[in-house]
Amino acid sequence: MLIKSAGAEYNEQLLNPLKNVDKYTTNKSMALNLGIYTTDLSFCSLFDQTQTSLSYMEATRKLAEGMDIRDAIDEETMIRLEDNLNNRDVVMDIISETFLNSSSYLKENERQAVAAIVLVGGWIEGLYLATQLVGEKPIEGNKLVDRIAEQKLSFSIVDRMLEDNRVNEKGEENLDIVSLINDLQGLRNAYNGIIVQTSAVKVEADNTTNVSTLKSQTKITVTPEAFTGLRDAVNSLRSNFIL
């Protein structure tokens, strides 16, 4: 939604090709690409690409089965999706539910770390799509570039989540999480070249509308070099993920 509201257009060439699905055999690659395919699925649904959405749902189902996430995406889900392909709101709802089911299934079975890897895959794919959609357009005053820069704020949440999952309750290190933290170092370095400064917030309540305005300022500094560095880092990371 952020991508669309920032004025981006649909480009199917950017999606992780469906034929790649059989390449993912390790726990880490399956989890990362479950996240990646789901973001791709959300992206095509957002632009009403109904047939492609269905194909991507099928790919996510295949990966979910490979990860033994039974029932997360069952036959009934696929039928509901097919029946509602022309209703974007329902399609987005089905995708959300699919993630609710997958994520909660993993966590119920003490596979929180895997759920975290799925989240990272989805987040990186969102960054990849956004950075690619900027294309050769100037970065100054570009709303999409600002949105990408602001993801620096979310990166700290990603880092915190991975750290929380680095060691399990038995004190054993999760090697997939450790390697993912290392994988993200290039992106971390690239984001260090982008400055996002936020001021303290002052709340202005409107008693008529009951909507409060959070008054503050964010200063984003992105040079063309820093943006290119970020795009390259995301591209390289995502290429490693999709194999």
Added chain:
Amino acid sequence: MKRTVPALLFIAALFGFNPDIHAQCKGFAKKICKQELTPYIHDGNYNADILTEGEEADLYKTFYSGMHYRLAVCGAEPLSKIEFQVIDAYKNVLYDNRNHDLAMTWDFQPESSQQLRIVLKVPVSNKQAEYPLSSCVAIMFGFKDK
């Protein structure tokens, strides 16, 4: 006891302990708490956990300029209404529902993008019980473009 729930762009982040309880928690988030977001559009994330009286949980989330948001916090029976605060990066409390009759929702629009922290607390009820009460607590977000 405090738990941290990471919230991301696309996907739910749910904690799970007892599968049977968790299934109820999922249903509560989907069927009950989601309704509190109307007329805002649900952002697709279901954040829910089983909490016990006296327990706290916090969640970090990035909110973007140009959007209107509704934050909804719901507690299932037999818990009392849930307390919540919204805090900025400078640790200023922007909203505390204890000052608003423990309202379940808060609508706001950030002038600039912000990472905010939402802290939930399950108050200890006056109900006579042998053990502290536990149930599902959900926090969900809706949005609309300006």
